[in-house]
Amino acid sequence: DGGITQSPKYLFRKEGQNVTLSCEQNLNHDAMYWYRQDPGQGLRLIYYSQIVNDFQKGDIAEGYSVSREKKESFPLTVTSAQKNPTAFYLCASSKPSGTGVGNQPQHFGDGTRLSIL
Amino acid sequence: SQQGEEDPQALSIQEGENATMNCSYKTSINNLQWYRQNSGRGLVHLILIRSNEREKHSGRLRVTLDTSKKSSSLLITASRAADTASYFCATDQIFGNEKLTFGTGTRLTIIP
Numbered sequence: 266d267g268g269i270t271q272s273p274k275y276l277f278r279k280e281g282q283n284v285t286l287s288c289e290q291n292l293n294h295d296a297m298y299w300y301r302q303d304p305g306q307g308l309r310l311i312y313y314s315q316i317v318n319d320f321q322k323g324d325i326a327e328g329y330s331v332s333r334e335k336k337e338s339f340p341l342t343v344t345s346a347q348k349n350p351t352a353f354y355l356c357a358s359s360k361p362s363g364t365g366v367g368n369q370p371q372h373f374g375d376g377t378r379l380s381i382l
Numbered sequence: 383s384q385q386g387e388e389d390p391q392a393l394s395i396q397e398g399e400n401a402t403m404n405c406s407y408k409t410s411i412n413n414l415q416w417y418r419q420n421s422g423r424g425l426v427h428l429i430l431i432r433s434n435e436r437e438k439h440s441g442r443l444r445v446t447l448d449t450s451k452k453s454s455s456l457l458i459t460a461s462r463a464a465d466t467a468s469y470f471c472a473t474d475q476i477f478g479n480e481k482l483t484f485g486t487g488t489r490l491t492i493i494p
Contacts, residue, residue, distance in 0.1 A: 271424075306486060306487075307486045308472075308484040309484075355425070357425075368412070368430075370430060371482065375423050375424045376422070376424055
């Protein structure tokens with residue numbers, strides 16, 4: 266079955282540590298996204314990538330980094346500079362659209378819950 | 383910043399009743415999408431409505447869009463226990479730099 270796989274499901278970070286969240290898709294989608302969700306809140310965009318080897322900052326990119334070396338993979342690193350990393354992180358992908366990303370549905374993984382030790 | 387605001391924040395109804403959720407947004411859009419999120423899971427796309435459409439149906443779902451009022455509504459008819467979830471609207475803003483902006487969600491509880 267095609268879909269998006271996020272791992273791990275739960276992750277704990279120590280002070281001063283960088284951690285990397287994995288996101289893999291086999292939907293052959295060009296576009297991929299990372300969102301952060303805080304309790305009772307909507308999703309906020311961290312980074313997105315419309316094509317391999319290119320990515321753009323979203324609304325809350327500070328303290329995060331990404332890479333897009335392969336079409337299938339879009340890992341997110343939460344760096345020690347992110348002082349409040351506790352949240353639910355969601356990865357998504359979509360087909361490209363010639364007239365804007367909103368023309369296509371986004372497909373989501375089941376998230377990674379990050380907590381601070 | 384949040385573009386969409388769902389109303390109500392929480393809604394509890396009896397199984398079999400209809401559920402209506404509303405979404406208001408601030409700036410002009412190309413499209414609006416509705417998503418469902420079960421507790422602890424990712425979002426699932428429900429329906430997309432374009433700015434030149436006024437109403438769209440998918441199974442028990444009916445979505446309306448009023449661009450003059452900058453609002454949309456999602457109606458779920460004949461609700462089931464499995465409809466218990468959070469529902470989010472997401473907008474594709476004109477000149478929005480190729481990204482969706484999600485609202486804060488409505489938490490729907492269906493009482494068996």
